[in-house]
Amino acid sequence: MGRPVRGALHHVELWLPDDDAAWTSFTWLLSRLGYERTSTWRTGSGWTLGPTYLVLETGPDVEPVPHERRRPGVNHLAFHAGSRADVDDLVADAPAHGWSLLFAEDHPFAGGPDHYAAYLENAAGFEVELVAAQDGTTAA
Numbered sequence: 001m002g003r004p005v006r007g008a009l010h011h012v013e014l015w016l017p018d019d020d021a022a023w024t025s026f027t028w029l030l031s032r033l034g035y036e037r038t039s040t041w042r043t044g045s046g047w048t049l050g051p052t053y054l055v056l057e058t059g060p061d062v063e064p065v066p067h068e069r070r071r072p073g074v075n076h077l078a079f080h081a082g083s084r085a086d087v088d089d090l091v092a093d094a095p096a097h098g099w100s101l102l103f104a105e106d107h108p109f110a111g112g113p114d115h116y117a118a119y120l121e122n123a124a125g126f127e128v129e130l131v132a133a134q135d136g137t138t139a140a
Contacts, residue, residue: 004051011053012077014126017067018058022124025098026056029128032090033079067125076119076127084108084116084132091118091130098122108132 004010016022027037030047035054039046044057069075081087087108091101102119103110111117116132 008051011055013055013057014077015062016056016058016126017062017064017124019124021098022122022126023056023058025122025124026126028097029090029094029099030054032093033081069121069125069127076129078117078129078131081118081130081132087116087118087130087132091120094118094120099128102127 014026016026027045030037033049035047035049035052037045038048038053043059044055047054047056081090091107094101099120099122101107102121108116108118110119111129111131114134116134118130119127120130121127
Protein backbone atom coordinates (compact mmCIF):
# COMPACT_ATOMS: atom_id res chain seq x y z
CA MET A 1 0.00 0.00 0.00
CA GLY A 2 2.94 2.31 0.56
CA ARG A 3 3.10 5.68 2.20
CA PRO A 4 -0.14 7.71 2.19
CA VAL A 5 -0.32 10.66 -0.18
CA ARG A 6 -0.11 13.93 1.75
CA GLY A 7 -3.53 15.55 1.82
CA ALA A 8 -5.47 12.36 1.08
CA LEU A 9 -8.37 11.67 3.41
CA HIS A 10 -7.47 9.40 6.30
CA HIS A 11 -11.03 8.44 7.15
CA VAL A 12 -14.62 9.63 7.15
CA GLU A 13 -16.87 9.14 10.16
CA LEU A 14 -20.62 9.07 9.62
CA TRP A 15 -22.84 9.52 12.64
CA LEU A 16 -26.05 7.69 11.93
CA PRO A 17 -29.38 7.72 13.73
CA ASP A 18 -29.96 4.80 16.05
CA ASP A 19 -32.25 2.91 13.70
CA ASP A 20 -31.79 -0.29 11.79
CA ALA A 21 -32.76 1.14 8.38
CA ALA A 22 -29.84 3.58 8.21
CA TRP A 23 -27.35 0.92 9.30
CA THR A 24 -28.73 -1.71 6.95
CA SER A 25 -28.59 0.57 3.92
CA PHE A 26 -24.98 1.60 4.54
CA THR A 27 -23.68 -1.88 5.41
CA TRP A 28 -25.25 -3.27 2.23
CA LEU A 29 -23.75 -0.52 0.07
CA LEU A 30 -20.27 -0.68 1.58
CA SER A 31 -20.22 -4.47 1.21
CA ARG A 32 -21.31 -4.24 -2.44
CA LEU A 33 -18.60 -1.67 -3.15
CA GLY A 34 -15.93 -4.01 -1.77
CA TYR A 35 -15.43 -2.56 1.71
CA GLU A 36 -14.65 -5.02 4.49
CA ARG A 37 -15.91 -4.58 8.03
CA THR A 38 -12.60 -4.48 9.92
CA SER A 39 -13.78 -3.47 13.38
CA THR A 40 -16.97 -3.50 15.40
CA TRP A 41 -17.89 -2.04 18.77
CA ARG A 42 -21.14 -1.50 20.65
CA THR A 43 -22.07 1.74 18.85
CA GLY A 44 -20.32 1.39 15.51
CA SER A 45 -18.17 -0.33 12.95
CA GLY A 46 -15.17 0.44 10.76
CA TRP A 47 -15.02 -0.40 7.06
CA THR A 48 -11.85 -0.54 4.96
CA LEU A 49 -11.14 -0.57 1.23
CA GLY A 50 -7.46 -0.10 0.40
CA PRO A 51 -6.29 3.06 2.18
CA THR A 52 -9.85 4.33 2.71
CA TYR A 53 -11.48 3.86 6.08
CA LEU A 54 -15.11 4.68 6.90
CA VAL A 55 -16.69 4.67 10.34
CA LEU A 56 -20.41 4.20 10.91
CA GLU A 57 -21.35 5.19 14.44
CA THR A 58 -24.24 6.11 16.68
CA GLY A 59 -24.47 6.65 20.40
CA PRO A 60 -25.28 9.18 23.08
CA ASP A 61 -23.31 11.99 21.42
CA VAL A 62 -25.41 11.81 18.23
CA GLU A 63 -28.20 14.37 18.40
CA PRO A 64 -31.65 12.82 17.91
CA VAL A 65 -32.53 15.06 14.95
CA PRO A 66 -33.03 14.10 11.31
CA HIS A 67 -30.06 14.37 8.96
CA GLU A 68 -30.52 17.07 6.33
CA ARG A 69 -28.00 16.94 3.50
CA ARG A 70 -28.98 20.40 2.27
CA ARG A 71 -27.85 22.12 5.47
CA PRO A 72 -24.27 23.38 5.76
CA GLY A 73 -21.89 20.47 6.13
CA VAL A 74 -21.29 17.41 4.01
CA ASN A 75 -23.87 16.99 1.27
CA HIS A 76 -22.96 13.50 0.09
CA LEU A 77 -20.24 10.90 -0.32
CA ALA A 78 -19.17 9.93 -3.84
CA PHE A 79 -17.78 6.46 -4.55
CA HIS A 80 -16.07 5.01 -7.61
CA ALA A 81 -18.57 2.26 -8.41
CA GLY A 82 -16.98 0.41 -11.34
CA SER A 83 -18.43 0.19 -14.82
CA ARG A 84 -21.73 1.57 -16.05
CA ALA A 85 -23.15 -1.94 -15.71
CA ASP A 86 -21.94 -2.04 -12.09
CA VAL A 87 -23.69 1.27 -11.37
CA ASP A 88 -26.85 0.00 -13.07
CA ASP A 89 -26.77 -3.20 -10.97
CA LEU A 90 -26.41 -1.18 -7.76
CA VAL A 91 -29.32 1.07 -8.76
CA ALA A 92 -31.49 -1.96 -9.52
CA ASP A 93 -30.74 -3.55 -6.12
CA ALA A 94 -30.74 -0.35 -4.05
CA PRO A 95 -34.49 -0.03 -3.32
CA ALA A 96 -34.54 -3.43 -1.62
CA HIS A 97 -31.82 -2.14 0.71
CA GLY A 98 -33.29 1.20 1.72
CA TRP A 99 -32.03 3.49 -1.04
CA SER A 100 -34.08 5.52 -3.51
CA LEU A 101 -32.90 7.12 -6.74
CA LEU A 102 -32.60 10.91 -6.70
CA PHE A 103 -32.90 13.03 -9.85
CA ALA A 104 -34.57 10.12 -11.68
CA GLU A 105 -35.63 12.35 -14.58
CA ASP A 106 -31.97 13.00 -15.44
CA HIS A 107 -30.50 9.63 -14.43
CA PRO A 108 -27.82 8.48 -15.23
CA PHE A 109 -26.51 11.85 -16.40
CA ALA A 110 -27.78 14.07 -13.56
CA GLY A 111 -24.18 15.22 -13.04
CA GLY A 112 -23.80 16.23 -16.70
CA PRO A 113 -23.59 14.59 -20.13
CA ASP A 114 -20.10 13.14 -19.52
CA HIS A 115 -20.74 11.95 -15.95
CA TYR A 116 -22.47 8.55 -15.67
CA ALA A 117 -23.54 8.23 -12.06
CA ALA A 118 -26.40 7.38 -9.73
CA TYR A 119 -27.45 9.57 -6.84
CA LEU A 120 -29.13 7.61 -4.06
CA GLU A 121 -30.71 8.66 -0.76
CA ASN A 122 -31.54 6.42 2.16
CA ALA A 123 -34.49 6.74 4.53
CA ALA A 124 -32.35 8.70 7.02
CA GLY A 125 -31.64 11.37 4.36
CA PHE A 126 -28.02 10.50 3.56
CA GLU A 127 -26.99 10.83 -0.09
CA VAL A 128 -24.35 8.85 -1.97
CA GLU A 129 -23.15 9.26 -5.53
CA LEU A 130 -22.05 6.13 -7.40
CA VAL A 131 -19.74 7.16 -10.23
CA ALA A 132 -19.00 4.94 -13.22
CA ALA A 133 -15.51 4.73 -14.69
CA GLN A 134 -15.30 7.08 -17.67
CA ASP A 135 -13.94 4.43 -20.01
CA GLY A 136 -16.71 2.00 -19.04
CA THR A 137 -14.37 -0.45 -17.35
CA THR A 138 -14.50 -1.72 -13.80
CA ALA A 139 -11.97 -0.06 -11.51
CA ALA A 140 -9.48 -2.43 -9.93
